[in-house]
Amino acid sequence: MSNESLANLLKEERRFAPPADLAANANVTAEAYEQAAADRLGFWAEQARRLSWAKEPTKTLDWSNPPFAKWFEDGELNVAYNCVDRHVEAGNGDRVAIHFEGEPGDSRSITYAELKDEVSKAANALLELGVRKGDRVAIYMPMIPETAIAMLAAARIGAAHSVVFGGFSADALATRIKDADAKVVITADGGYRRGQPSALKPAVDDAVAKAEGTVEHVLVVRRTGQDVAFDAERDVWWDELVGRQSAEHTPEAFDAEHPLFILYTSGTTGKPKGILHTSGGYLTQTAYTHWAVFDLKPETDVYWCTADVGWVTGHSYIVYGPLANGATQVMYEGTPDTPHQGRFWEIVEKYRVSILYTAPTAIRTFMKWGDEIPAQFDLSSLRVLGSVGEPINPEAWVWYRKNIGADRTPVVDTWWQTETGAMMISPLPGVTETKPGSAQRPLPGISATVVDDEANEVPNGGGGYLVLTEPWPSMLRTIWGDDQRFLDTYWSRFEGKYFAGDGAKKDDDGDIWLLGRVDDVMLVSGHNISTTEVESALVSHPAVAEAAVVGAADETTGQAIVAFVILRGSAAEDEKLVAELRDHVGATLGPIAKPKRVLPVAELPKTRSGKIMRRLLRDVAENRRLGDVTTLTDSTVMTLIQSKLPSSSSED
Ligand code: 6R9
Numbered sequence: 001m002s003n004e005s006l007a008n009l010l011k012e013e014r015r016f017a018p019p020a021d022l023a024a025n026a027n028v029t030a031e032a033y034e035q036a037a038a039d040r041l042g043f044w045a046e047q048a049r050r051l052s053w054a055k056e057p058t059k060t061l062d063w064s065n066p067p068f069a070k071w072f073e074d075g076e077l078n079v080a081y082n083c084v085d086r087h088v089e090a091g092n093g094d095r096v097a098i099h100f101e102g103e104p105g106d107s108r109s110i111t112y113a114e115l116k117d118e119v120s121k122a123a124n125a126l127l128e129l130g131v132r133k134g135d136r137v138a139i140y141m142p143m144i145p146e147t148a149i150a151m152l153a154a155a156r157i158g159a160a161h162s163v164v165f166g167g168f169s170a171d172a173l174a175t176r177i178k179d180a181d182a183k184v185v186i187t188a189d190g191g192y193r194r195g196q197p198s199a200l201k202p203a204v205d206d207a208v209a210k211a212e213g214t215v216e217h218v219l220v221v222r223r224t225g226q227d228v229a230f231d232a233e234r235d236v237w238w239d240e241l242v243g244r245q246s247a248e249h250t251p252e253a254f255d256a257e258h259p260l261f262i263l264y265t266s267g268t269t270g271k272p273k274g275i276l277h278t279s280g281g282y283l284t285q286t287a288y289t290h291w292a293v294f295d296l297k298p299e300t301d302v303y304w305c306t307a308d309v310g311w312v313t314g315h316s317y318i319v320y321g322p323l324a325n326g327a328t329q330v331m332y333e334g335t336p337d338t339p340h341q342g343r344f345w346e347i348v349e350k351y352r353v354s355i356l357y358t359a360p361t362a363i364r365t366f367m368k369w370g371d372e373i374p375a376q377f378d379l380s381s382l383r384v385l386g387s388v389g390e391p392i393n394p395e396a397w398v399w400y401r402k403n404i405g406a407d408r409t410p411v412v413d414t415w416w417q418t419e420t421g422a423m424m425i426s427p428l429p430g431v432t433e434t435k436p437g438s439a440q441r442p443l444p445g446i447s448a449t450v451v452d453d454e455a456n457e458v459p460n461g462g463g464g465y466l467v468l469t470e471p472w473p474s475m476l477r478t479i480w481g482d483d484q485r486f487l488d489t490y491w492s493r494f495e496g497k498y499f500a501g502d503g504a505k506k507d508d509d510g511d512i513w514l515l516g517r518v519d520d521v522m523l524v525s526g527h528n529i530s531t532t533e534v535e536s537a538l539v540s541h542p543a544v545a546e547a548a549v550v551g552a553a554d555e556t557t558g559q560a561i562v563a564f565v566i567l568r569g570s571a572a573e574d575e576k577l578v579a580e581l582r583d584h585v586g587a588t589l590g591p592i593a594k595p596k597r598v599l600p601v602a603e604l605p606k607t608r609s610g611k612i613m614r615r616l617l618r619d620v621a622e623n624r625r626l627g628d629v630t631t632l633t634d635s636t637v638m639t640l641i642q643s644k645l646p647s648s649s650s651e652d
Contacts, residue, residue, distance in 0.1 A: 005452050006463030006515060008505045009589040010533040012394045016401070016434045018410055022383065026430020028292045028444070036444035043445045044071075044473055047288040048280065051324065052086045053077045054253030057280065061471060067491045067498070068478065069471045070257050071281030078251035079260060079279050080156035083323035084119050085251065087112040096328045099302075099351050100145050103192035103334025110145055112326070115152075118145075118242075120249035122153030125242045129184055129217045133158030133254070136262065138182035138215075140164045140173055140204055142191020143333045146221045146238065147309045148319050150186045151261070155279075156251055160259040162274070165310030166191060167608045170203040172272075174210035179274055180262050180480060181214050186238075188221040189228045194338050197224035205229055256280025262480045263312055265418045266607075273489070274480030275312075275418050281473030282316075283324055285422040289443060290321030293412055294355045294384050295429050302381070304330040305357040306344070311609045312418040313388055316474075317357060321422070336362060341369045345377035345404075356404070357386035361546075361610035363396045368545035370569050371403050379404060384429050385411045390611055391514045393536040394437035401436075415439040415514055417500060419490065421474030424448060425512055437536060440511045446472055450504045450512065455494040463505035463530070465518060468498040503530050520614045522551030522559050527592055529561070531614060534595065537588040538563055541581055543571035548604045548612045549595065552621035560596035562621040564604060564641065573600040597621075603637045605629075617641070 018026075036043035041060040048057060057075025087095065093113030100108045110118070131137060137154045139161050141147040147163070154161040162180045164173050177185065185208060190199040201220060208215045220228065221238040257278045264272040290296060294303065303322055307313035322329050330351050336344050344366075348356065366374065385405050387397070392413050401411050410429040416422060424446050425439040432440060442448040447470035450458050458464045475498075479486040493499035503515035515521075515530035522529045531549045538547035546566040551559030565581065567573060578598045586594035605613045619626050620642055629635050 005458060006503050006505055006521065006528045006530055007592070008461055008463050009529070009593055010394075010437075010513075010536055012435060012437055014394070014398065014436050016410070016436075018430050018432065019408060022295065022410065023430040026428070027295050027297075028428050028430065030431050032292070032428075032444040040445055040447075040470065044284065047445070048072055048075070048284045048473075050287050050291075051077060051082050051280070051283055053280075057256060063471055066471070066496070067487070069281075069475055071473045072256040072284070075256040075280050076253040077256065077280055077283075078156065078253050079283055079320070080119055080123070080152040081251040082283060083152055083320065084112060084116045087326040088116050090326075092326055095298075095326065097323065098145050098148065099328070099330045101330060101332045101347055102144070103195070103332075103338055108145070115149070117247035118149045119152045119156060120247050121242050121245040122149050123156040123249045124245035125219070126153055126157055126159065126184065128241065128245070129219065129236070131157060131159050131184055133252075134259075135159045136162055136180040136182045138162050138164060138173070138177050138180065138185045140166060140185060140187045140200060141221070141309070142166050142188055142200065142223060143308055143331060144188065144191065144221065144223055145331065146188070148323075148331070151309070151315075151319055152323075155260060156249065158252065158254050158258060160261050162262045162264070163310050163315065164264070165308060165608055166200055167310075170206035170210065173203060173207035175271065176264050176274075177207055177211040177215060179264075179271070183215065184217045184219060185215055186219045186221075188223040189226050190224040192224065192334055194335055197226050199226060199228070201228040205231075208234075254279060257477070261315065263315060263418055273482075273485065275476045276478050276480050277421050277474065278477050281475070282421050283320055285472065285474035286316045286321035287324040289423040289426075290317060290327070291325050292428060292443065293414060293423055293426050294357070294386060296322075296325055296327055296355065298326040298328070301327065301354045302330065302351050303327050303355040303357070304332070304347070304351070304353045306332065306362065307357070307359070307388075308609070312421070313357075316422050336365065342373045342376060345374045345379060348379055348382065349377045352381040354381050355384045355386070356382060357388065359389035359610050360387055360392040360396055361390065361606060361612075363387065363392070363400050364539070364546040366403075367396060367399050368566060368568055374403050379406065382406075382409050385409050387411065387413045388416070389609065391516060391532040391536075392437060393532075393539040395536070395539045397436035410434060411436075413437070413439045415512075419476045420468070420472065421476065424468065424472065435507075435511060438507070438511050438513045442512075446470075448512065450506050451494060451497070455497070458506060460506050460508050460510050463503065463515065463528075465494075466500045466502045466504040466512070466514070467494055468500065520550070522549075522561060524551065524559050524561060524592060525557045529593055533589060534561060534563065534585060534593050537585045537593070538565055538581060540588065541584045543567055543577060544581065546604060548614060548617055550614045550618040550621055552618060554596070561593065562617075563595040563598045564601050564617055565598060566602065566604060567600055601641050603634070603640060605632050605637050605641070607632070
């Protein structure tokens with residue numbers, strides 16, 4: 001952003017109070033904010049006591065060498081023991097940890113006692129393969145229980161895992177194997193995707209060859225039974241090796257700052273960043289936030305996070321947070337429309353899911369498919385709904401509450417990042433009067449604000465950059481192998497503050513609204529306008545299910561707003577509607593935000609975790625050759641979109 005702070009255009013007046021019964025029995029009350037504000041470190045020291053430590057920490061935070069934090073430094077613990085064994089020891093071995101639902105319809109429920117055996121066997125198997133404390137293990141898997149088991153097995157023996165999303169290419173996998181110097185790769189023959197077995201092993205073979213010799217063994221889970229090439233020296237079947245191991249494994253305690261995992265995020269340029277998370281602080285904050293933000297009652301709730309384990313949401317809110325809390329959860333392998341568009345709601349009905357955590361991209365897709373689909377299922381078990389991954393448009397938020405939550409359940413919009421490790425800004429379901437589209441307030445113990453170009457905090461009603469002003473337990477510790485890049489990327493823009501890369505505004509009550517990545521902010525006639533606000537204005541029109549907005553170079557205004565929209569089921573795409581949509585944005589946000597062009601399209605380009613790739617749309621809108629498309633889910637989408645623009649071609 002350049003000369004001006006982000007304009008604050010969108011007004012949203014709807015408010016939803018917490019349900020009385022939820023508030024009366026809530027895990028967290030408003031007191032938590034006061035307590036944490038009075039003694040932030042004391043608050044986190046208390047939260048760390050949710051964990052079972054082999055050696056209790058006496059120090060909470062060492063911030064003597066910022067931004068290199070040490071949390072609970074002299075404490076020792078085993079993360080896998082905390083996620084599994086201690087629940088069995090507490091007498092909850094028969095509680096289901098994971099209800100697995102395969103895409104073809106197979107299902108399997110795993111209790112905490114069974115999980116303990118499986119994780120112990122897998123830990124023994126990794127030891128037999130020569131993996132030791134401090135080594136790295138790459139995991140390239142479908143969404144099956146063995147993925148969580150593999151992660152916990154690595155954690156159990158003190159090896160850091162690096163999970164690479166199963167949809168990534170062999171090249172992407174090779175780069176990550178090499179960067180982390182992984183000794184073993186854990187994979188599967190394949191997984192089920194849209195009704196078909198989809199192979200994984202060939203990409204691993206290719207990647208291991210490209211990574212040139214760091215990998216000693218490949219451990220292969222049989223999931224689809226498809227034929228795979230097998231190197232007798234290097235490859236081992238999971239069922240053979242893990243199957244014959246002892247279910248006894250004594251967990252060793254590691255330092256709180258022992259590396260737990262590396263997870264790569266793709267920057268806008270250059271090689272992916274290996275975000276490093278460590279043990280004690282990470283587990284403290286994931287466990288606390290999962291318990292507080294979802295009001296988790298482990299004895300009665302059935303929790304379901306629809307993210308892939310390959311993303312940070314899967315790490316923190318499928319594996320570590322829920323299992324540390326002894327929760328019962330659903331894990332689903334496939335896509336929401338296989339074999340039909342009601343699959344998610346069928347699963348909610350089948351397992352009586354009470355807490356659902358999903359992404360705006362999924363919610364907008366359900367809006368497009370129509371209200372009548374969820375209406376066919378019994379969703380009465382739901383009591384808390386969560387959202388993560390992108391700003392949620394107020395209209396999508398209200399649709400979610402109404403059509404999935406029977407206009408009764410709180411919706412919590414949780415802002416956080418791979419780098420933050422756990423939720424940072426979110427309503428609390430028993431405390432906060434929620435506002436559709438706002439993540440609202442930093443959680444107890446978290447300090448965040450919005451600043452202008454000169455690092456001054458903006459007043460209520462102002463917009464600018466989101467920053468985190470105090471260290472937090474689950475913060476990234478560095479970028480793997482590149483401390484300088486860690487400093488440059490996050491800590492050099494504003495002195496002493498963490499720069500998140502997101503635009504944000506504060507409303508008149510001081511609540512925070514996320515406005516998208518600052519790289520996407522548009523500059524129109526000297527005004528900084530957020531893509532999120534224009535997209536939300538478009539989605540508030542009944543004909544629009546989804547919108548992506550970009551600023552394209554324009555001779556008169558600097559940038560002109562170009563909007564790509566996906567229409568809802570029945571809407572007719574014609575010039576009249578396009579004019580109406582432009583006027584609707586003008587009327588909602590003011591004339592400055594009125595798009596110059598509105599283009600109805602069938603699909604939008606998204607990353608594999610569901611975030612809209614506005615950069616590619618900017619290329620189209622400016623008639624440029626497309627940039628890097630390797631992180632795109634479906635590259636044919638761009639061809640379709642380009643065909644909408646008769647004047648453009650993919651050549652320069
Ligand atoms: C957890 C996750 C992080 C980026 C983040 C922001 C966007 C995530 C959001 C949100 C608005 C929310 N984001 N949650 N924006 N409201 N509730 O998604 O991690 O994949 O690293 O992405 O996602 O732009 O900076 P990650």
